[in-house]
Amino acid sequence: DTGVSQDPRHKITKRGQNVTFRCDPISEHNRLYWYRQTLGQGPEFLTYFQNEAQLEKSRLLSDRFSAERPKGSFSTLEIQRTEQGDSAMYLCASSVSGSLIQGTGAREQYFGPGTRLTVT
């Protein structure tokens, strides 16, 4: 296991269709994050899991978006009834959880190559 992997790398879909992306984190990492990135912008945080628990969701994560991490390993991000505005790169990252003694408990995140979604 050399890093975070994402599948598919590219997805073209028609407006109104549902799509699902998969992320496989680094095997010993218990935290998994999803981000969205549009052209010319930095990644925008969507949500993160610690093990199988979804601990935080951004207001960007509308009710058409759902993420799961059923066994605390891989995760899926589903977008229902896609819209053209959903076209973006969807990035996954993983990390270990940090020590609360050190502060926020966050640790460095390792990103996958992303899934580029195009909604036509």
Add this chain to the structure above:
Amino acid sequence: DAKTTQPPSMDCAEGRAANLPCNHSTISGNEYVYWYRQIHSQGPQYIIHGLKNNETNEMASLIITEDRKSSTLILPHATLRDTAVYYCITGGNDMRFGAGTRLTVKP
């Protein structure tokens, strides 16, 4: 919104040090400063992080001011492969990336 401010672009000559500044005046006492970079069409790559003390690793050095309101990422001998967008981020689990600094290393 991102909690950091970075210049939109910088140039650096190959072999010279690249010094990338970041302002994070609203950082709280227990928030780390993280630096990532993103080469075109790839996911962001972790570079370095720090809390109060200066840090150095095989990729870069991080200098954090005593008041922690700003920091500088130093690439000691920039190469053409260091051309990328560099992001400075503070905080915890919900990292908020800004637009970053586009560093261009020129021969």
